[in-house]
Every structure is written in C-alpha cells, then in structure tokens.
Amino acid sequence: MTEGSESEGDVVRRDRFSGGPARGFLSSLAADERIFAADLAVDRAHVVMLAEQGIVGDDEAAAILSALDDVESAGFDALPEGEDVHAAIETAVVSRAGDVGGKMHTARSRNDEVATCIRYRLREDVLAAVEATVALREALAEVAEDHVDTVMPGYTHLQPAQPTTVAHYLLSYEQAVARDTARLFDAYARVNRSPLGAAAFAGTPFDVDRERTAELLGFDGVVSNSMDAVSTRDFLVEVVAALANLATTVSGLAEDLVGFSKDGVVELSDDYSSTSSIMPQKKNPDTLELVRATAGDAAAGLNGLLTTLKGLPRAYNRDLQTATPHAWESVDAVTEAVEVAAGAVATATWDEAALAEAAGEGFSTATGVADLLAMQGIPFRTAHELVAEAAEEGDDYAALDAAAEEVLGDSLSAYVEREAVEAALDPAASVAARDSAGGPAPDAVAGRLSAVEDSLAADADALATERDALASADEKRRAEVSQFD
Known part of the structure; x- marks a missing residue:
C-alpha cells in the first residue's frame, strides 16, 4: 500500500466490527483528550525502543515518528473517528505513513x-x-x-470546651x-x-526492552x-x-x-x-x-x-x-x-x-482549674467534682470557694493561693500553662512552627525532584526521537 492510501476507518476494528448500534457505546474517544499527549509520548518511546532492538528499521521508525509529529501538530480534534484515542492515533499514523505505520503497534497491546x-x-x-x-x-x-498569642474558644461536641489559640487551631489542620x-x-x-x-x-x-521504555517515559x-x-x-x-x-x-x-x-x-x-x-x-x-x-x-x-x-x-x-x-x-x-x-x-x-471575649464562654477554663487543684495534691476526680459543683453556680473564684467548702470541707485558700486560681480562670493564662509538647502555649506552638517550616521545605524539594525527573525524561525522549529525523 502506498503512503496515505490507508482508509480513515478504525484500523483496529476494520469492517467486521466497525458498525452496529454498540459502536458508540464502546467508544471512549470523547473522554480521551486528557491522555492525548500521554499516548503520543508512549508511542514515541515504544517506537524508539523497537528501533533500538532491531524490531523495526530506522527508516520505518523515522516515518512513524514523523507521522506522530503531524498528528500532534493537527491536534486532538483532528483525529479520525475511532473507538478510543489509541486507535484514532494509530489510524492517523497509518493514514500518513502507509503500511509502515502499522508497525507502530508491534509488540504491544492497547491493554x-x-x-x-x-x-x-x-x-x-x-x-x-x-x-x-x-x-x-x-x-x-x-x-x-501571625496568631500565636491570639486566644480563641476550643470546642468539643460544638460546646465550649477549653481555650486555645488561632495558631494551635490552624496548625492542627496543617498537620x-x-x-x-x-x-x-x-x-x-x-x-x-x-x-x-x-x-x-x-x-x-519480541525482544522488547521494558526498562528502556520506562526510562524514556520517566517511570x-x-x-x-x-x-x-x-x-x-x-x-x-x-x-x-x-x-x-x-x-x-x-x-x-x-x-x-x-x-x-x-x-x-x-x-x-x-x-x-x-x-x-x-x-x-x-x-x-x-x-x-x-x-x-x-x-x-x-x-x-x-x-x-x-x-x-x-x-x-x-x-x-x-x-x-x-x-x-x-x-x-x-x-x-x-x-x-x-x-x-x-x-x-x-x-x-x-x-x-471577639475571639478573646468568646474564649472564656461556657466556663472553658474549668479543666485548667481542676488541673491546678490536682497539682496541689488533690485527687483529680475530687478536683473534677469540685469544679463541676462550682459550675452550677458560676465561673468565678467565689463559686469555686463555696464548692471547696462543700466538697473538701475547707476554704479553697487552704490548698492554693487565690492569685493562682484567678490566673487559671483567665483564658490567656490557661493557654500559656498548657505548654506540653503539641499544646497551645505560645512557646510550644513556636517550636511546632519551626518543625512545620522544615517539613514544608522538604516536601517542596521532593515535589521539585519528581517534576525535574519527569522533565529530564521528556528531554531525553525528545533527544532520542530527534535521532530519527
């Protein structure tokens, strides 16, 4: 067959399977534009490998690669009808290169x-x-x-729970x-x-070199x-x-x-x-x-x-x-x-x-007060009971002192200084006290920000490395294809 004499019909299905009501049902061509460039790259890598392995001649590879250039220049919309982009490209190559175009599919399947x-x-x-x-x-x-010191309410079950900071909240999502x-x-x-x-x-x-095509495609x-x-x-x-x-x-x-x-x-x-x-x-x-x-x-x-x-x-x-x-x-x-x-x-x-005002709503510092009492030697469950009792009446020192008389049988001042309790009731001071690793205290958050910076830099470098590898493979493949000009 002379160059260009191949029919524009689908070279895969030919006449026997080219008609019928299911033809459109089988087709994925309309959705295949996304992998048009990918298919051209795969075709080129495969043809280069076939030539290097002596499966097709250099002149045959040159003809096929030239036809692929024409197909790429014409664009996806110029492809002939086909069952999918792979068949349509092959049909277009055969149309341009003649019978030799049919050698492009040697030693591979559409699968x-x-x-x-x-x-x-x-x-x-x-x-x-x-x-x-x-x-x-x-x-x-x-x-x-910018918000390491910006106190805000924290929630569990959508109810005010404990104060935290905007920085601590946002970094929870960063992690x-x-x-x-x-x-x-x-x-x-x-x-x-x-x-x-x-x-x-x-x-x-056929004596194909799978590692070679993988290399040319950047895999x-x-x-x-x-x-x-x-x-x-x-x-x-x-x-x-x-x-x-x-x-x-x-x-x-x-x-x-x-x-x-x-x-x-x-x-x-x-x-x-x-x-x-x-x-x-x-x-x-x-x-x-x-x-x-x-x-x-x-x-x-x-x-x-x-x-x-x-x-x-x-x-x-x-x-x-x-x-x-x-x-x-x-x-x-x-x-x-x-x-x-x-x-x-x-x-x-x-x-x-507004965040600072909302941070103390719902007696959100209650846990901090219970922790303070536990630090004085009061069993945490007893401290929990005391603060819960106080919460029925209010969220201030007076309510806590009255609850201490009820639960402990003594004034709160017998266990802890009033100034310490007042500090625990303050949302900002409560946050500052929670300086355990990963906590919301400004010092703990500052350390986390430093770790985040390092993590982001590492991931950005890894992303650049992968993209550079793909670009390098693209250049190598283009260079190999150019040898057949």
Missing part, C-alpha cells in the same frame, strides 16, 4: 498501552494535588505565625494536610511504574508481572482514596470557617464570598460550602471506582474503561477545592477582640 497512558498522565495530576496541599499548609502556617501530602507522595511512587511491554497480558515473543521501573501490569487499577484506588481523605480533611476546615464566619469571629474575603440575589445585606461563605461538598464527590468517586473493580476476573476487562474517569473527576475537583481553601485561609481576617 498495556492504555495502562501506561493513564499512569503517565496521572503522575502530573498527583503532583498538582501535592502542590495544592503544600500551598494550603503554607497558608495555614503563615496565618498561624492533618501534611499527612495527606505524604499519602499522595506514597501513592505517586506506585503510580510511577510502567506496564508497557506487558502486551495483552501474557508478554510478547521509576516496571510493573514486573505482565498480567498484573495490564489488569491492576489499584494505583487508581490508592490515589482516589488519598484524595477522598484530603477532601474530608479540607471539608472539616471549611465547615469550621463557615461556623466562625457565622459567629462573627472570622471575616472571609469578598473574593471567597458572595451575596444573596434578594437580601442585599448578606455575605455568604459560598466557596467554602462548595469546598465542603467536594468531600461527597470524592467519596462517591472512590465508591464508584471500588464498585467497578470489585469481582473483575483477572487480566483486562472493558469495565476498566469506566474506572479511570472516577480518578480524573476526583483529582480535578479535590485539587481545585484545596486551592480555594488555601486562598480563603490566606485572606481571612480574625477578630482578635
């Missing part, structure tokens, strides 16, 4: 090809999600640094998001393995078992699970900020708020409400993915075509939600006076 393309593209998305978590943590840490960062990095390591060369599932008789190695390489989607589960956990973390932060906004102790920037269509006085935390809702989307994506994969027989099944969109939708939605949350945190204003 290992698509698995490789998914992993290739997903790496970028996971690193983008990592970057979003680092940015959120930076915002949390920067605001915390949680840091674990989300770590989970994404862990997942990335398992995504970053190449299935290419596994063929349909049983390998190939850290290969998925060794060929059946596992094409059939597993556990890397999708791991990524989506990490994203669902991240979305849940950020949903909690969003819920808190919505509540604090209602209470008037936090004001969100206009950039992260909206107004009512009918009530002109309203300033609504709409963006954070949508951030909160993203956790539901991510959980649904994880559930949909797991349900699709449950009970599949081994090796490739077409069900897997419907699994991948759960990952794309989750990573897009969660990454954007994290970015919005970071912006909202960075631009919010904390009302220090």
Whole structure:
C-alpha cells in the first residue's frame, strides 16, 4: 500500500466490527483528550525502543515518528473517528505513513498501552494535588505565625470546651494536610511504574526492552508481572482514596470557617464570598460550602471506582474503561477545592477582640482549674467534682470557694493561693500553662512552627525532584526521537 492510501476507518476494528448500534457505546474517544499527549509520548518511546532492538528499521521508525509529529501538530480534534484515542492515533499514523505505520503497534497491546497512558498522565495530576496541599499548609502556617498569642474558644461536641489559640487551631489542620501530602507522595511512587511491554497480558515473543521504555517515559521501573501490569487499577484506588481523605480533611476546615464566619469571629474575603440575589445585606461563605461538598464527590468517586473493580476476573476487562474517569473527576475537583481553601485561609481576617471575649464562654477554663487543684495534691476526680459543683453556680473564684467548702470541707485558700486560681480562670493564662509538647502555649506552638517550616521545605524539594525527573525524561525522549529525523 502506498503512503496515505490507508482508509480513515478504525484500523483496529476494520469492517467486521466497525458498525452496529454498540459502536458508540464502546467508544471512549470523547473522554480521551486528557491522555492525548500521554499516548503520543508512549508511542514515541515504544517506537524508539523497537528501533533500538532491531524490531523495526530506522527508516520505518523515522516515518512513524514523523507521522506522530503531524498528528500532534493537527491536534486532538483532528483525529479520525475511532473507538478510543489509541486507535484514532494509530489510524492517523497509518493514514500518513502507509503500511509502515502499522508497525507502530508491534509488540504491544492497547491493554498495556492504555495502562501506561493513564499512569503517565496521572503522575502530573498527583503532583498538582501535592502542590495544592503544600500551598494550603503554607497558608495555614503563615496565618498561624501571625496568631500565636491570639486566644480563641476550643470546642468539643460544638460546646465550649477549653481555650486555645488561632495558631494551635490552624496548625492542627496543617498537620492533618501534611499527612495527606505524604499519602499522595506514597501513592505517586506506585503510580510511577510502567506496564508497557506487558502486551495483552501474557508478554510478547519480541525482544522488547521494558526498562528502556520506562526510562524514556520517566517511570521509576516496571510493573514486573505482565498480567498484573495490564489488569491492576489499584494505583487508581490508592490515589482516589488519598484524595477522598484530603477532601474530608479540607471539608472539616471549611465547615469550621463557615461556623466562625457565622459567629462573627472570622471575616472571609469578598473574593471567597458572595451575596444573596434578594437580601442585599448578606455575605455568604459560598466557596467554602462548595469546598465542603467536594468531600461527597470524592467519596462517591472512590465508591464508584471500588464498585467497578470489585469481582473483575483477572487480566483486562472493558469495565476498566469506566474506572479511570472516577480518578480524573476526583483529582480535578479535590485539587481545585484545596486551592480555594488555601486562598480563603490566606485572606481571612480574625477578630482578635471577639475571639478573646468568646474564649472564656461556657466556663472553658474549668479543666485548667481542676488541673491546678490536682497539682496541689488533690485527687483529680475530687478536683473534677469540685469544679463541676462550682459550675452550677458560676465561673468565678467565689463559686469555686463555696464548692471547696462543700466538697473538701475547707476554704479553697487552704490548698492554693487565690492569685493562682484567678490566673487559671483567665483564658490567656490557661493557654500559656498548657505548654506540653503539641499544646497551645505560645512557646510550644513556636517550636511546632519551626518543625512545620522544615517539613514544608522538604516536601517542596521532593515535589521539585519528581517534576525535574519527569522533565529530564521528556528531554531525553525528545533527544532520542530527534535521532530519527
């Protein structure tokens, strides 16, 4: 066949399987634009390897690679009709290069090809999600640094519990998001393995070099078992699970900020708020409400993915075509939600006076008083009973002294100086006393801020290293392809 004489019809299905009412049902082409660039990269790496192994001639490789350049220049929208992007690209290559274009698919299957393309593209998305978590943590840490001494109420069961600080509160989320960062990095390591060369599932008789294509595509190695390489989607589960956990973390932060906004102790920037269509006085935390809702989307994506994969027989099944969109939708939605949350945190204003006033509400320093009494040798349970008795009447020294007479049979001053009790009743002094590791005392928080700075720097460096590795592989692959010009 002469160059260009191949029909624009799908080269995979040919005439026998090219028609019928199920043709559109089978097609994933409309959703495949996301992996268009990935497929071109995988094609180029595969062709270079075929030439290096002597499976195709250098002139044949040059013709195929030239056709791939033309396909890339024309863009995704110019692809011929096909069952998926892989078949459409192959059809376009054969159309340009003639029969020799049909050699591009030598020693591989769409099964290992698509698995490789998914992993290739997903790496970028996971690193983008990592970057979003680092940015959120930076915002949390920067605001915390400005509010080490800003006392605020702390809650359990949505009831005033103990005073804390804005810094201590925000750093609690920084630590949680840091674990989300770590989970994404862990997942990335398992995504970053190449299935290419596994063929349909049983390998190939051709003398392929799987490590070479992995190198050209920037993978850290290969998925060794060929059946596992094409059939597993556990890397999708791991990524989506990490994203669902991240979305849940950020949903909690969003819920808190919505509540604090209602209470008037936090004001969100206009950039992260909206107004009512009918009530002109309203300033609504709409963006954070949508951030909160993203956790539901991510959980649904994880559930949909797991349900699709449950009970599949081994090796490739077409069900897997419907699994991948759960990952794309989750990573897009969660990454954007994290970015919005970071912006909202960075631009919010904390009302220090209102927070200080609210910090002592509900006798929130009661535990501090009980701890003080326990430090004087009174059994903690007795001290707990005493303070609980006082809480029925008030939250001042007089109420505590009366309770001491009732519970201990003596004045409170017989056990502890009044000045110490008055200090324990003060929210700021109560916070300052809680200087155990990880506590809210300014000195303890200052130490934590230093550790956070080191952690952020390490994660930023790790992110840069992974991105540099991908960029280096891209340059190497382009250089190898250029040898066939």
